[in-house]
Amino acid sequence: MSAVVLRAEGVGKRFGGFTALSGVDLEVRAGERLGLIGPNGSGKSTFTNCLAGAFPSHDGGFTFKGEKLAGMKAHERARRGLARTFQLPRPFRGLSVIDNIRVPLAYAGREAATDERAMACLEAVELAGKAARMPKELTQVELRRLELARATALRPELLIADEAMAGLSNTEVDQILALLFRLNEGGTTIIMIEHVMRAVTEFSQRIAVLVAGKKVADGDPRAVLALPEVEEAYLGR
Numbered sequence: 001m002s003a004v005v006l007r008a009e010g011v012g013k014r015f016g017g018f019t020a021l022s023g024v025d026l027e028v029r030a031g032e033r034l035g036l037i038g039p040n041g042s043g044k045s046t047f048t049n050c051l052a053g054a055f056p057s058h059d060g061g062f063t064f065k066g067e068k069l070a071g072m073k074a075h076e077r078a079r080r081g082l083a084r085t086f087q088l089p090r091p092f093r094g095l096s097v098i099d100n101i102r103v104p105l106a107y108a109g110r111e112a113a114t115d116e117r118a119m120a121c122l123e124a125v126e127l128a129g130k131a132a133r134m135p136k137e138l139t140q141v142e143l144r145r146l147e148l149a150r151a152t153a154l155r156p157e158l159l160i161a162d163e164a165m166a167g168l169s170n171t172e173v174d175q176i177l178a179l180l181f182r183l184n185e186g187g188t189t190i191i192m193i194e195h196v197m198r199a200v201t202e203f204s205q206r207i208a209v210l211v212a213g214k215k216v217a218d219g220d221p222r223a224v225l226a227l228p229e230v231e232e233a234y235l236g237r
């Protein structure tokens, strides 16, 4: 079995008096494909934000590649190989597609921000033909692909893909799925947060379920999805 790359221990987050996450433990192994699911508002993005360093404080902690992340800013976590995409793609709207890739390359300094490297990132998501276009000229699925290219330009060890498929057609879902499989085959560990259940079941080797901020299940996808508490959480949406 491969090494644990990420360990979350007792992660909790409150917004004022509201508990959005509570006591979440999670382990992810190197090279794994994990589906993180749960009804709307169950805390999936909050978990991602805590992990990526978007929130300054929360309970519990994360260990990534053996190093505690507490106190590290988002960019420091990114430099260590932790990447995430956003539910709503966030390209630099004033920059061309290729410049959107040059920015993370240049910023992190781990890779030379050469044209070749930026083009290779675009080729990996089949956007090389649109390198000179502006983000507003891209379709929804192309924007999702650009978001993935931006997140993976630095060849992260772990990628959290937060609803990369929302609102896409079946064919487009397949395109993004293929891309995520390719990234995983290249060695990237992936946490997929997704409501498109077909994609989650095709992709995930394991599924963890959040309901009202608590992890209620974690294990083999078929066994997890058959649990009464998981069915109830979804049917009760």
Ligand SMILES: Nc1ncnc2c1ncn2[C@@H]1O[C@H](COP(=O)(O)OP(=O)(O)OP(=O)(O)O)[C@@H](O)[C@H]1O
Pocket (backbone or CB within 6 Å): 015, 020, 038, 039, 040, 041, 042, 043, 044, 045, 046, 047
């Ligand atoms: N910055 C914030 N301030 C206050 N409440 C917040 C904030 N961010 C999230 N919440 C609340 O925390 C709860 C969990 O939200 P979160 O976005 O993590 O859920 P989610 O599982 O990602 O949902 P979805 O599937 O709809 O994206 C929700 O009730 C949400 O309203």
